[in-house]
Amino acid sequence: MNHFISLAEASEMTARYRQQRNAILQPSFQNLNLLAVCETFDRSGFDALLSKPACAFIRIYYGMDADMKIHAIIVAADENNQDILPTVALANEVDDDILDRANRCPDLCPPDSPLIG
Template sequence: MSTEFLQATNLIPLSKAKKLKDNFKLKKKDLINPKISVKDVIPDSETFNRSAIDKLLALPGCVGIRIYTGMDDEDKLHSILVGVNDKGEDLIIPSTTASLAGEEGEVVEDAVRCPPNCPPSTNP
């Protein structure tokens, strides 16, 4: 994998972010089957708490965050966040309960979805 992400600032003007968001809101229903578009399959946003993000960034060797897209059993899309190292490899949060549950670690996903829980602001 390219390490180009290490040099990227990932910063864009707020005006560009607003245009991207507005374009998405206008076109998102066209992206999915009309039969399921009323089920809020694609969120407008997802909000994560800082402590979850801090856990990712505190992982040894973490230089960034990668966002995967997942889908639950109700066909709703979810963002899944993992840490990434300077080689582009995923970093997973070690779980204290992993050995009990048979799991290998944790990632960040359990976000507050909009809709139905939308922010009061329209920015960006």
């Protein structure tokens, strides 16, 4: 299954998102940068997930931090579509199983990309 799209389609979709990202929020949540325009991760994080022995997919969840800001939470998944996660006993430990803590735009935005407008 091919999941790739053209630059033109990606540009159209990201422009629509930038234009509408505040409009979809209730007024009290607008203009607080709760919805990121993009998030930038180091390659090493993806390499760690992709190197999991059973990794067949990458899955992106969306979560909300204590400041109500939305974040991409990225995990590996196996061929049975099961997330590859730490055991419950290690649920409070930080390991290389769950990727987050990206550079969010705004405030840390990439320069000169047709996807950022």
